[in-house]
Amino acid sequence: MKLKDLEIFVVAPPAPGWGGRYWIFPKITTDTGIVGYGECYASTVGPKAMRAVIEDVFERHMQGTSPEEIELMYRRVYSSGFTQRPDPTVMGAFAGLEIACWDILGKARNRPVWALLGGKINQKIRSYTYLYPQPGEDASEFWVNADMTAEAAARYVKMGFTAVKFDPAGPYTIRGGHEPAMSDITRSVEFCRKIRVAVGDRADLLFGTHGQFTTPGAIRMGRELEPYNPLWYEEPIPPDNLLEFAEVARHVRIPLATGERLTTKAEFGTLLRAGGVKILQPALG
Incomplete structure (x- = not known):
């Protein structure tokens, strides 16, 4: 064949x-x-x-x-x-x-x-969703309005999702990492607080950043999010800055996650040997 x-x-x-x-x-x-x-x-x-x-x-x-x-x-x-x-x-x-x-x-x-591929272990697996506005909602308002996002989180949890992901720290940019403004940190904390109230212990919070911050900026942001116990802090620094993930991990008590923009076991191996992440997220397709 x-x-x-x-x-x-x-x-x-x-x-x-x-x-x-x-x-x-x-x-x-x-x-x-x-x-x-x-x-x-x-x-x-x-x-x-x-x-x-x-x-x-x-x-x-x-x-x-x-x-x-x-x-x-x-x-x-x-x-x-x-x-x-x-x-x-x-x-x-x-x-x-x-x-x-x-x-x-x-x-x-x-x-x-x-x-x-080795057999089936679990009969079912958990599923998470990104938080998106509903048809007819103002998308530009949704991304900066913690109340709207918290309502969406509660809606998705009722649908059966056990984790919700969001990225309130600012729009994606072409920079190789920047310092979050204090207003970015304040808004991110507000999102975590209101979403946690909306979902209680029925769902985990997944905080994404799309690799936006410098190492010190990621540490500043991560420390402020710790009281809301996110399941992970995703790609807090640019994905090609592999060794710096370990520096963030040493100073932030939220498990770090990354991998959707990495492509081979060599890159993942570098991350793991450095102790940079706890959760790997390869994009398989």
Whole structure:
């Protein structure tokens, strides 16, 4: 059984567009007619460019290969072209294609993929949600209004979510880390306080920042959030600043989390050896 054909579906997310600019799903068909589907990580470039990357990765490194030879295909993708270093665009393309390979292998063996990956431990798992405004609500007001966000948190908990994530510390910027203003810290504390009151002990609080702060700024912010006992403090500094995560962890009593913008075990290994994080968040697709 060999990988033969590739078809790519680029899909616009439903309005109002939460979840990224677009979603991209590869469909691989083998020479025996088995079809597998995957989902590619696609936040670094536009859809036309990402489609071209996926096609190139498949045609040069995967087409004609057995879907069982996943590690071989990974080594080709990772090490060809004199790169051999983390790259979220190319690795994001391969990740979705690898998912499709696992789908093919499960279908070929008439087994669920979890059975091929070591078996099922849990009958169910917890799920969290980001806090979003409802249709018709003013999104710009929602992101800075703790009362509106707390109402949304209570609404999602009633739906069955056991954790809620929010990022009230300010809009995402292109800076490589900045000091949060005192008003940012005050607003973040207000969000944590009101959301904690709204959900009680029925849900965990997950505080995200999208890598916005310097190390001292992340420490200042984190210390103010400790009384509300968040389950994690996500990506408080830029994700490429791997060793500085350990410095934040030494001064903040909230578990640090990161990983959605890291791509290989080498990056995660550096974080773990330094003692920088307790929760890993790889973006698989």
